[in-house]
Amino acid sequence: MSGRIRTVLRKELREFRRNKLVVGTMVILPLFFIAIPVASVLAVNAETAPNAIKGAVGSALLGFFLVPLILPTVIAGYGVVGEREQGTLEPVLTTPVRREELLIGKALAAIVPSASMAYALFVLFLIVVQLFAAREVVSLVMEPAQMVAIVLFTPLLATFSIWVGLAISARSSDIRVAQQLSGLAMLPMVGVLWLFAFRVIAPTVTVAVTGAVLLAVLDLGAWRIVSALFDRERLLTRYGGP
Amino acid sequence: MEAAIRARGLTKRFGSRSALEDVTFEVSVGEVFGFLGPNGAGKTTTVRVLSTLVRPTAGTAEVAGVPVSEGTGAELRSRIAVMTETPGLYLRLTVFDNLEYFAGLYGIASRETRTRILAALDSVGMAGRHGDRAGALSKGLRQRVSLARALLPDPRVLFLDEPTSGLDPVATREVRELIDGLRDRGVTVFLTTHRLEEAERLCDRIAILNTTLRIIGAPDDLRRQLFSSALEVQTAAPLADPDSFFGGVNGTDGWKPVGDASYRVNVRDPAAVAPELARAIVESGAGLVRLSEATHSLEDVYLQLVSDDVEVAR
Numbered sequence: 001m002s003g004r005i006r007t008v009l010r011k012e013l014r015e016f017r018r019n020k021l022v023v024g025t026m027v028i029l030p031l032f033f034i035a036i037p038v039a040s041v042l043a044v045n046a047e048t049a050p051n052a053i054k055g056a057v058g059s060a061l062l063g064f065f066l067v068p069l070i071l072p073t074v075i076a077g078y079g080v081v082g083e084r085e086q087g088t089l090e091p092v093l094t095t096p097v098r099r100e101e102l103l104i105g106k107a108l109a110a111i112v113p114s115a116s117m118a119y120a121l122f123v124l125f126l127i128v129v130q131l132f133a134a135r136e137v138v139s140l141v142m143e144p145a146q147m148v149a150i151v152l153f154t155p156l157l158a159t160f161s162i163w164v165g166l167a168i169s170a171r172s173s174d175i176r177v178a179q180q181l182s183g184l185a186m187l188p189m190v191g192v193l194w195l196f197a198f199r200v201i202a203p204t205v206t207v208a209v210t211g212a213v214l215l216a217v218l219d220l221g222a223w224r225i226v227s228a229l230f231d232r233e234r235l236l237t238r239y240g241g242p
Numbered sequence: 243m244e245a246a247i248r249a250r251g252l253t254k255r256f257g258s259r260s261a262l263e264d265v266t267f268e269v270s271v272g273e274v275f276g277f278l279g280p281n282g283a284g285k286t287t288t289v290r291v292l293s294t295l296v297r298p299t300a301g302t303a304e305v306a307g308v309p310v311s312e313g314t315g316a317e318l319r320s321r322i323a324v325m326t327e328t329p330g331l332y333l334r335l336t337v338f339d340n341l342e343y344f345a346g347l348y349g350i351a352s353r354e355t356r357t358r359i360l361a362a363l364d365s366v367g368m369a370g371r372h373g374d375r376a377g378a379l380s381k382g383l384r385q386r387v388s389l390a391r392a393l394l395p396d397p398r399v400l401f402l403d404e405p406t407s408g409l410d411p412v413a414t415r416e417v418r419e420l421i422d423g424l425r426d427r428g429v430t431v432f433l434t435t436h437r438l439e440e441a442e443r444l445c446d447r448i449a450i451l452n453t454t455l456r457i458i459g460a461p462d463d464l465r466r467q468l469f470s471s472a473l474e475v476q477t478a479a480p481l482a483d484p485d486s487f488f489g490g491v492n493g494t495d496g497w498k499p500v501g502d503a504s505y506r507v508n509v510r511d512p513a514a515v516a517p518e519l520a521r522a523i524v525e526s527g528a529g530l531v532r533l534s535e536a537t538h539s540l541e542d543v544y545l546q547l548v549s550d551d552v553e554v555a556r
Contacts, residue, residue: 007346018334087330095347096320233296
């Protein structure tokens with residue numbers, strides 16, 4: 001990793017750690033997404049209908065997809081608008097840092113904590129399910145396709161989310177508006193994940209891997225767009241850029 | 243002399259609005275160059291173009307030996323530093339963290355970072371404040387940290403946008419001494435300011451901009467270009483017939499009243515005309531109270547040019 005990317009990453013993480021709103025959101029939002037679905041999974045017993053079991057597991061799985069998809073949008077809001085609001089954007093842009101270094105540093109600062117949080121919660125979920133959930137739930141949760149999907153999708157979803165978030169942040173003038181627009185922009189992706197989590201699309205390893213490849217292509221396209229939008233002149237004035 | 247900044251026909255338009263129009267100038271290495279102009283005159287746009295933040299619509303420029311172009315941005319920016327008008331500090335981070343971030347962006351080796359940061363803070367009178375949170379500092383102290391940040395990469399060309407804005411008189415004097423010190427070290431300083439007395443005191447040459455470049459030169463040259471030489475005369479009682487009186491003195495070229503028994507007399511050579519004028523007044527019995535060469539401040543030069551523009555705009 002280049003020195004400047006590491007510098008940007010370290011500064012972003014340092015700043016987020018001292019921002020109570022970001023820290024609070026990073027803790028509360030994941031719990032909000034997964035607390036109720038996990039509770040419903042644990043409430044499954046021998047008398048629960050098979051469709052209800054699949055629904056409960058699907059809700060929990062969707063929750064784990066939402067964590068890496070939504071968390072980075074909160075952080076991305078600060079990525080450009082936050083810098084512009086506190087007047088730090090122009091001094092940064094006058095340094096030799098290249099747009100790719102700045103973007104990757106900022107993206108990693110959102111992807112690393114979001115993906116780490118998602119993985120940690122999923123591991124905790126697996127342990128809880130293994131220890132306390134009904135046998136029918138365990139067999140559904142431990143399906144290889146679900147595991148592969150969580151492992152592969154988590155960083156790819158976080159990456160997609162941060163690129164979209166940064167693209168919106170580059171065009172917005174208010175942090176909250178940027179965060180809300182980024183959340184809205186994730187809705188089509190939530191729809192696709194819902195189809196997978198609730199087994200409308202058959203959850204096989206092949207489907208999970210194909211989905212991951214498609215997500216990676218999407219991430220690459222989003223990177224090219226956000227990279228073009230991250231034009232110095234466009235960021236400081238409303239002119240310039242592509 | 244070698245040029246640190248060279249701009250040729252620089253033009254920048256934002257949509258249909260022209261921010262800069264055909265601006266040409268050169269700044270020599272080690273020169274302190276003042277850039278003056280009213281709000282919206284294009285000063286900040288010029289700095290942004292020269293620091294590769296915005297692309298010129300037309301014209302060319304070279305800064306610190308690097309042409310201003312899309313492909314040379316990082317190289318050019320590694321040789322310069324820009325102190326923006328607002329301090330732009332990360333308020334949740336400490337002063338040290340702020341400077342450490344920029345040291346990293348400038349690619350300063352990590353083993354040198356601490357020494358360079360402490361030296362930069364020391365030069366702006368902020369030694370011992372590196373652990374303070376930036377958000378807890380007053381506006382003036384933030385301004386000093388911003389200046390320390392600009393000094394950090396040891397730039398060849400330093401762009402300072404209103405560097406003493408918000409500073410108290412003591413801090414202002416320190417910053418001015420610092421700029422003098424930079425000149426001694428051979429650093430080229432491009433200073434935009436509204437403080438005309440500051441520009442006059444600090445700058446080797448000055449440019450006045452109002453979308454187009456109105457005038458450029460050393461403060462004394464600008465005065466000479468814009469104003470004719472004159473003597474100011476005050477007599478004990480008003481002269482009975484100033485027209486024939488001043489017309490009778492060799493080397494005068496018109497006059498105008500500037501108060502009761504006070505006159506401004508245009509002359510070609512003040513040193514040659516003053517003794518003869520003094521003698522004529524004494525001989526006339528009017529009583530000479532005061533005779534001095536009329537002086538024009540940089541403010542007079544500025545107002546003369548900018549008010550011309552206002553007249554044209556009307």
